[in-house]
Amino acid sequence: MTPPRQVLLLVHTGRAEAVPLAERMAARLARAGVTVLALAEEAAGLRLEDARTVQAADAAHHGAQLVIVLGGDGTILRAAELAREPRIPVLGVNLGRVGFLAEAEREDIDHVADRVLEGSYDVEERMTLDVEVSRDGRVLAREWALNDISVEKADRALLVELAVEVDGRPLSVWGCDGVVAATPTGSTAYSFSAGGPVVWPEVEALLLTPISAHALFDRPLVTAPTSTLAVELLAVSGGSSPHGAVLWADGRRSHDLEPGTRVEVRRGECPVLLARLRAAPFTDRLVAKFRLPVQGWRGAQAGDGS
Known part of the structure; x- marks a missing residue:
């Protein structure tokens, strides 16, 4: 890659360690002649003279030709909101707990700066979701997500009744807490917590996972990337919420839903670009992030016919 001339630095200023790391990164880039941009809303919590x-x-x-994020997956999702349509790559340095979307850890900060200045990184496209919310044939809202879209009850005392449809054909009606529609990137986020499968990022597919469904058939689904998933809110029982259900996009943007509302989910037309420093197998990332036990593994032995 051509080294970037301008970099947007996005920082989770609520994390104490983020401030000195941001100062260090900004100074390093500025000394090399790179223009560093920072959001005005974060400036009060940072001391970025450069x-x-x-x-x-x-x-x-x-x-900006690159967005460098210092924070967790939530901060990276915030960066994706700014970077998706102008197609600017996002490079995450994890300051959170898991950080599946991040490419480096806090102790790698100087290495990250070196690689950025060298232009020594690759860029990969990550599939997104486009969402349309309608009622009585009238479009109420349009949304998008990198990880997932969820339709869920607005109050813990509620039970929502959802009709699920795939490619224009009815699949089932669930009395449940909600459903999650996810990309492969989002398969390790909310969908995973709800019991959905882990899907390698190279796989192109849409995922649909019910949340605590009261049904005999309540398994997560993996459909074609060309599929259209639809969820209709049929009814809401119990609780005191005036709306009954809510749609969340990446856990960041929400829309209240009333009975009769229809949510359609398709593959997004505009992907998110993630900058990658190394071509590590996703299996290794999975093991590292979830701290999976692999002691005793010996691998294929030379000459054993494997």
């Missing part, structure tokens, strides 16, 4: 502040709404229009 950065130029920009408004979040205009950040994508200031010519």
Whole structure:
């Protein structure tokens, strides 16, 4: 890759260790002649003498060729909101607990700076979801997500009745807490917590996972990437919420839903670009992030015919 001339630095300022790391990164890039941009809303919590502040709404229009994120997956998802449409790669340095979307850990900060200045990173596309919310044939909202879209009860005392449809054909009606539609990237997030499968990022597919469904058939589904998934809110019972259900996009943006609302999910037209420093197998990432036990594994032995 050509080394970037301008970099947007996005920081989780609520994490104490993020501030000195951001200062270190900004100073390192600036000394090498790279223009560092920082969001005005974060400037108060940072001391970046080498950065130029920009408004979040205009950040994508200031010519950044890379977004470097210091934070957890939530901060990376926030960066994706800014970087998706202008197709700017996002490089995450994990300051959270798991950090599946991140490419490096906090102790790698100097190595990350070196690789950025060398342009020594690859960029891969990650599938997204496009969502349309409608009622009585009228479109109420449009959304998108990198990880997942969930339709879930708005109050813990509620039970929602959802009709699920795949490619225009009815599949089942679930009395449940909700459903999660996810990309392979999001298979290790909310969908995983709800019992869905882990899907390798190279696989192109849509996932649909029920949340605590009161049904004999309540298994997670993996469909073609060309499929259209639809969820209709039929009824809500119990609780006191005026809406009954809520749609969440990546756990960040929400829309209240009333009975009769239809949510359609398709493969997104605009992917998110993630910068990668190394071509490590996803299996290794899975083992590292979930701290899976692999003691005793010997692998294929030379000459054993494997």
